[in-house]
Amino acid sequence: MRKIYTIETSNFEQDQLHFSLNDNEVNLQLKPAGQLIADSDDFAFIYLLDAGEDYHYLRFPPSSWENLVHILQKKKDPILRISEEAIELTNFYDELEMLVYNIEGNYNYGAEFVQTVEQHFKAILAE
Structure with missing residues (x-):
């Protein structure tokens, strides 16, 4: 069964961003799938986690985009x-960069989502 985890807390450790997943389940067997997708309906970026037989979603709402x-x-x-485990979200940077530039001016994602992404990532898009 697919689960959706929403990222709400983060911190920097040694110049690297760490997101926390507080879940009551013991022994979550999640592996990074290396893929990030845009959910333009719910205004979020979703990182896929391989849970074995299916994928779980790591959801990044606009409140977390400053960290992105x-x-x-x-x-x-x-x-x-x-919990005590640390997992590098492989390919996150590359996927996010590609998505942000693909969303810029691309109204196939919906005008409101495009405007929100452009506003939050304007420092990146201006480079």
């Missing part, structure tokens, strides 16, 4: 903390 800008500026993949 930092990822693009630092050019480093973030770390996901699940």
Whole structure:
């Protein structure tokens, strides 16, 4: 069964962004799938986590996008903390950069989503 985890907390450790996943389940067996998609209906970026038989979604709502800008500026993949385990979200930086530039001016995503992305990532898009 697919689960959706929403990222709400983060911090920097040694110049690398760490997201925390507080879940009551013990022994979550999640692996980074290396793919990030845009959810233009719910205004979020979704990182896919391989849970074995299906994928779980790591959801990044607009409230977390300031941290995504930092990822693009630092050019480093973030770390996901699940209890005591740390997992590097591989390919996150590359996928996010590609998506942000693809969304810019592309109204196939919906005008409101495009405008929101352009506003949040204007420092990156201006480079």
